[in-house]
Amino acid sequence: MDWIDALILGLVQGLAEYLPISSSGHLEICREVLGLQLAGAEALEFDTALHVATVLSTIVVLWRKFVPLCVSFFTWRRDDNFSYVCKILVSCIPVAIVGVFFKDTVESFFGGSLTLVGCCLLVTAALLSFAYFFRTRPTLEQAVADGSSKDPGHGVRWIDAVAMGIAQSIAVLPGLSRSGTTIATGISMGARRSAVAEFSFFMVIIPILGEALLNVMDMASGESAVINTIGWLPLTVGFVASFVSGCAACKWMIEIVKRGKLVWFAVYCVAMGLVCILW
Numbered sequence: 001m002d003w004i005d006a007l008i009l010g011l012v013q014g015l016a017e018y019l020p021i022s023s024s025g026h027l028e029i030c031r032e033v034l035g036l037q038l039a040g041a042e043a044l045e046f047d048t049a050l051h052v053a054t055v056l057s058t059i060v061v062l063w064r065k066f067v068p069l070c071v072s073f074f075t076w077r078r079d080d081n082f083s084y085v086c087k088i089l090v091s092c093i094p095v096a097i098v099g100v101f102f103k104d105t106v107e108s109f110f111g112g113s114l115t116l117v118g119c120c121l122l123v124t125a126a127l128l129s130f131a132y133f134f135r136t137r138p139t140l141e142q143a144v145a146d147g148s149s150k151d152p153g154h155g156v157r158w159i160d161a162v163a164m165g166i167a168q169s170i171a172v173l174p175g176l177s178r179s180g181t182t183i184a185t186g187i188s189m190g191a192r193r194s195a196v197a198e199f200s201f202f203m204v205i206i207p208i209l210g211e212a213l214l215n216v217m218d219m220a221s222g223e224s225a226v227i228n229t230i231g232w233l234p235l236t237v238g239f240v241a242s243f244v245s246g247c248a249a250c251k252w253m254i255e256i257v258k259r260g261k262l263v264w265f266a267v268y269c270v271a272m273g274l275v276c277i278l279w
Contacts, residue, residue, distance in 0.1 A: 005034050006234035010241025013050040015249050020180025020265045025117045028174045050242040052212045055205050057246030091165030091203045098169045118276030120175025125269035131184035132263040155195025
């Protein structure tokens, strides 16, 4: 992989992270089109580095919401922000279990054929369509208005956090959109689209930074597959490209997710999924 390939992958990651179309799946697609051959561990470590860049761009763009959450949590204020952070931590438990006990299995899905990516994109389309057409539970706003439920703060309940956390742990597969799966799950639970979109972007921060910490430890010990195979220059170029494109796209993409109809993303996922399978 040269720095131009890394630049393309970084730009794709930054743009695709905020839409329910699977950034990891699109990275697999780009690697196939560019003819890049990476082993599962190398591809996963490189993808994690790019995901760290977009996580940092999320923090930069949403810092006015992120900082109060950190202040409330670390000063133990026990307010809505503190409760919100606790819900984020709870949502991270399922994916942490997958990362600790099934890391080798997850690595085996990366750097392979596009058939899996295509099938997972079709699953993503089905989830988005279900959330759009078949949501039967009353929304949280309706429940609060009629007095049958209390406002949990930030529009996300504990049960929503648990369900979205389980969805996130399943969405480690390339092509199965993490944001699409978690947002579709939250909407199907009756939560507000804007609330679950924001929660979805926040809940990925801890798992990605945790995985990045492990990768940094591997780099320090000289055991990093991505450094030994790809090198520092492509990794740095991809990281910077992902961060810059993520910062530029974050607000725009979040507004699309908030206001747009998810069914159009489902149509795109079906089309791209079929292309991957036929490829």
